[in-house]
Amino acid sequence: MKQKRIEDYGIRIGRMPRGERNKITDVPGVSVGHSTIRDEKHNTGVTVILPTERNIFQEKLVGAAFVHNGFGKTAGTVQVEELGTLETPIALTNTLNVGLVADGIVQYMIDRCAADGVPIASVNPVVGECNDAALNTIADRPVTADHVREAIDSAETDFAEGSVGAGAGTQCYGLKGGIGSASRIIELDGRPYTVGILVQSNYGATNDLTIDGNPVGKKISKWIKEQECDKGSIIVVLATDIPLTARQLKRVIRRCSVGIARVGSYIGHGSGEVFIGFSTANVIGSTQSDIMQISCVREDKLNLLFRAAGEATEEAILNSMVCAEETKALDGRMIRSLKDFLEETE
16 A cells, blocks of 8 residues: 655645655665564564665775764764765664664675675674654564564565654654655756655654644644653665765765754754765775775755755655554553644644
């Protein structure tokens, strides 16, 4: 069954053209998979973004990371920032499962490299997290390496959004959060390129929620037990096929904060905003040459990417909420879905 997304409610975010699916997987080679754990005690899981079909450890991609607010436990971003490369898939999960999921990514890369005949003695798994403790008995740490492998094996281009994978137990602006995605198309030298976004949303005060400039949170906060402060976290993953240096990519992913702000966040003390990005255009593989050549976009053209990052992040957040299903919290409260209120707030 096709999920209704924010544009299906007549809400069109921004002015740039969208990709075919309007998802991060509009970037060629990118796929996304989930493994969801849902029972009386747990609403959690893992979501994995595969940046390429190739062996990413052998053929690394240009990568960047940016911590807007560091109330988080993300793994692997230190090396990404230092070297400017990404060498594993990116996994998202809950706060207390970061280590176990990182172990699953390490094992996947060991197995993949063994199959490809590639020596591996060190690898940098990248794992983002949000705390889903209100809807999930997080101390049980139920996500295992098998769930990571299940997510990888199920990865596809037309993936589900909302209350799935790493978004199964998240909340956003006092409503149900989750996994959301969007994309934008940019033309450079007469050729179309893509900027894609995927979010794991788990932040925001209800009263602040804004949809396309409309302060709907003020109305919604009258109908539900509102979340009064901006806390929780959001992980944003940006993918593009535009050739960029790591420095340029970091400039672009910082603009994801524009989309977060446009939905109403002021980046609160108790919220972790972590952005991770990669470009599939430049492969940093093994070479016998002392000098490597990579291509990059002209600096003044970055404005197009800045707008694309902001627009797609804004829409991805709203898709994460409107695709999510009402979910029962551990204290018995029902965490409502944004889709339940869209008609009332028009």
